[in-house]
Amino acid sequence: MTVVKVLELVGESKNSWQEAASNAVTEAARTVDHITGVEVINWTAAVSGQEIKDYKANVKVAFVVDGNRQGQGQSQGQSQSQGQGQSQGQGQSQSQGQGQGQGHSPSQRSPF
Numbered sequence: 474m475t476v477v478k479v480l481e482l483v484g485e486s487k488n489s490w491q492e493a494a495s496n497a498v499t500e501a502a503r504t505v506d507h508i509t510g511v512e513v514i515n516w517t518a519a520v521s522g523q524e525i526k527d528y529k530a531n532v533k534v535a536f537v538v539d540g541n542r543q544g545q546g547q548s549q550g551q552s553q554s555q556g557q558g559q560s561q562g563q564g565q566s567q568s569q570g571q572g573q574g575q576g577h578s579p580s581q582r583s584p585f
Contacts, residue, residue: 474540475537475538475540476537476538476540477509477535477536477537477538478535478536478538479533479534479535479536480501480505480533480534480536481514481531481532481533482497482500482501482531482532482533482534483497483529483530483531483532484496484497484498484500484529484530484532485527485528485529486527486528486529486530487526487527487528488528489528490516490518490528490529490530492528493516493528493529493530494511494513494530494532497511497530497532497534498511498532498534501534501536505534505536506536506539507536507537507538507539508534508535508536509535509536509537510534510535511532511533511534511535512532512533512535513530513531513532514531514532514533515530515531516528516529516530516531517529517531
């Protein structure tokens with residue numbers, strides 16, 4: 474059975490929205506294997522004067538759960554995510570909320 478989970482992230486960049494989305498995927502890939510797709514939910518930016526200073530991309534990153542790892546360390550991962558509102562990784566992306574991962578039926582290959 475194939476299970477796909479989805480993480481919501483916010484990527485940031487000083488240069489572009491595309492780079493902000495790419496930074497979110499790159500940061501997720503540091504700790505998540507088998508990424509299959511990304512969906513851009515929203516583009517935002519911080520403005521100072523008349524210039525965009527920081528580009529932000531709200532994205533959903535889909536990944537296949539490794540069937541060989543099921544049951545290994547699940548309780549540890551769950552206890553670490555509970556109670557965390559937002560966590561930031563190297564200033565490139567931050568996860569929003571807890572419990573964002575979603576299981577998808579085996580008939581769906583990937584949500585993206």
